[in-house]
């Protein structure tokens with residue numbers, strides 16, 4: 001297992017938001033985390049990178065390659081984030097500084113992670129943009145001069161820049177139209193095949209679960225109610241809440257089984 005979350009709880013002063021959650025993610029798999037809004041999916045993913053607000057208290061263990069990330073200092077975590085574990089967020093606009101070009105973003109990211117040679121950074125920047133299907137000339141543009149789909153491609157390029165082992169994608173296509181979202185996920189799947197990275201994918205969209213996930217977990221009210229292989233869960237959901245979610249997803253509720261061809265994905 002590349003990541004094992006053991007009895008993780010996240011609490012505010014008022015209440016336990018994530019409640020003794022345990023799950024394991026295998027190296028190289030696409031693991032989906034699905035569930036109700038407010039069930040704690042984003043907080044759980046933020047806990048992995050120690051990115052929670054200071055008002056939240058975390059207990060449990062987050063074993064990444066057998067080391068407990070919760071025991072790491074902020075300095076240790078800065079070396080892990082981006083390098084070994086990287087994030088792609090729904091709010092891609094907020095991930096970019098408006099007055100910096102795309103090239104400067106990629107350059108800065110590499111500098112922060114200790115790549116000193118300017119020529120090497122420039123080459124990495126070109127390679128990274130090309131790897132996500134963008135023309136290298138886009139590096140001279142400012143974020144507002146790119147479409148949402150292009151910016152999310154840049155986010156993928158940045159997330160993969162330092163060859164992380166784990167990518168955490170939190171509702172990364174929500175802000176895109178469905179065609180752009182589909183292209184972005186196809187790109188992520190292609191890059192995963194090429195790099196072998198592991199993906200923790202947070203989504204509300206069962207079409208994406210069906211198309212990309214290997215295994216998944218379903219969260220409700222801060223707890224995991226069911227987890228397992230995609231085909232098992234989609235074809236034979238065990239928990240009433242999973243059944244309810246699946247039957248509410250029109251494309252799955254209509255009786256289409258997990259292994260059959262995609263319909264109306266875009």
Ligand SMILES: Nc1ncnc2c1ncn2[C@@H]1O[C@H](COP(=O)(O)OP(=O)(O)OP(=O)(O)O)[C@@H](O)[C@H]1O
Pocket residue numbers: 012017035036037038039040041042043044053055056
């Ligand atoms: N810093 C915080 N302090 C207190 N409560 C918080 C804090 N951050 C988030 N919450 C609450 O924790 C709960 C879980 O939030 P989280 O963002 O993890 O949900 P989610 O499952 O990702 O939802 P969605 O699918 O809508 O993004 C929510 O009720 C949210 O309001």
